[in-house]
Amino acid sequence: MRIVMQPASRAKKVVNKHYLDTIANPVVIDTYAHLLDAQVADQLRTLFPDGSAPMWGVAPGKRDVNVSKIKKMRPGDWVFFTGESKVYFGGTIALTWRSQPMANELWAADGDGSTWEYMYALSGTQGFDIPIQEVRDLLDWNPKRNVMGISVLSEDESDSLQTLLTLDPATAKASPVDLQEEEAAIAGFDGELERKAQRAQRGEQAALKRRLLPGNAGECALCGRELPGAFLIGAHIKKRAFCSDGEKRDLANIAMLACTLGCDALYEHGYVAVAPGGAIQVSPLASTIPEVAAHIQAHLAGRTVAWWNPSREPYYHWHRTRTFKDVPPS
Structure with missing residues (x-):
């Protein structure tokens, strides 16, 4: 693309x-x-x-x-x-x-x-x-x-x-795919297959998870379900790749617990956002995918996120203006 x-x-x-x-x-x-x-x-x-x-x-x-x-x-x-x-x-x-x-x-x-x-x-x-x-x-x-x-x-x-x-x-x-060309590209690929995460990043992620999930279970910030830790991740509210060093170290505010049962992906792909004050904002494009719309209706519609506060609002604002699938300007 x-x-x-x-x-x-x-x-x-x-x-x-x-x-x-x-x-x-x-x-x-x-x-x-x-x-x-x-x-x-x-x-x-x-x-x-x-x-x-x-x-x-x-x-x-x-x-x-x-x-x-x-x-x-x-x-x-x-x-x-x-x-x-x-x-x-x-x-x-x-x-x-x-x-x-x-x-x-x-x-x-x-x-x-x-x-x-x-x-x-x-x-x-x-x-x-x-x-x-x-x-x-x-x-x-x-x-x-x-x-x-x-x-x-x-x-x-x-x-x-x-x-x-x-x-x-x-x-x-759909653009036509040249299968022979694709197979040749894969066969000829000699780049690095695995990349090791830097120690500092691993340490930051571990500290973030400990802060967000001190026990064996926790609550998804978006849907509010209490779940075992295996089904929760420390999701950056603002994408980590675009955070300053100071924002990455703002462990109290930069991330939230999000469940892997749908909420993390919906937030990451912009089908939901968090409005000022904490109300869940649903993208109008969610209705074009029935399965997505059904999940949002069942678990997210009408909810207010308790994790929102004024200190976290700048990160939620970044997500709303960069990732959230908002309506086109009229």
């Missing part, structure tokens, strides 16, 4: 109108099907059975400067919209296609007479509130670098950003 950075400043009137017209208000597929190849229209109907999809487009640019970047975009890749010095929206590319007539109908043309004809539909969309400076620091960019044009991140940069945000692929047209 690669990550695409899509500049789209909503402070610009025309960009905001496009966002409202085709992202905040998904495009009704059958209204524009006559402007599409029949195969593309059928694929869209299959991918979006409710009949509408959030859509965006990219113009070729002067001397087709954007075309080589666009050709790198694949279904299953993530797109992040940036503007006003932050990442504010994202989703999985479900399908890509080219249609000048449809782009003209949706967005007209720019000042140069071109339109945003390289189009894509998004699934699993969600809102973010991540300062672009945090992305710069994570990817070791120049401190003044901005996302000026559409760009496809390298695999290493994509992996780093995916780790920050715990991105889950949404419904998308």
Whole structure:
């Protein structure tokens, strides 16, 4: 999975109108099907059975400067919209296609007479509130670098950003897999198969577990169930990889007990979060996975987390704005 950075400043009137017209208000597929190849229209109907999809487009640019970047975009890749010095929206590319007539109908043309004809539909969309400076620091960019044009991140940069945000692929047209290529890559792999944890990290984790679970049993901070210690882990409220040294040493506040019976995974993947005051916040995307929705309804819905306090709120806030699958901005 690669990550695409899509500049789209909503402070610009025309960009905001496009966002409202085709992202905040998904495009009704059958209204524009006559402007599409029949195969593309059928694929869209299959991918979006409710009949509408959030859509965006990219113009070729002067001397087709954007075309080589666009050709790198694949279904299953993530797109992040940036503007006003932050990442504010994202989703999985479900399908890509080219249609000048449809782009003209949706967005007209720019000042140069071109339109945003390289189009894509998004699934699993969600809102973010991540300062672009945090992305710069994570990817070791120049401190003044901005996302000026559409760009496809390298695999290493994509992996780093995916780790920050715990991105889950949404419904998308599967890319074909070359089995021979996959097998050759595995057979030819000569990298390190095992990595030893550093002693300091092991010591920190042991101290954290002892603090959170002094006995043989404990209570999951999220669902409140009393469980044997074997079913509880010391889960970082804010991802450890992005904690400062001081935060890692804040053993009283940086982590909570979470059960391995579902709560840890739901929190880690952003289907639940903890709101200010401790109320469990449920992602609207949870309803798209019946098993996830059922677990949340049975064990988490309506609960208030007793583990929340003002000292831990900054860590919960980090999780809400980086990992929680929030609704897209309207």
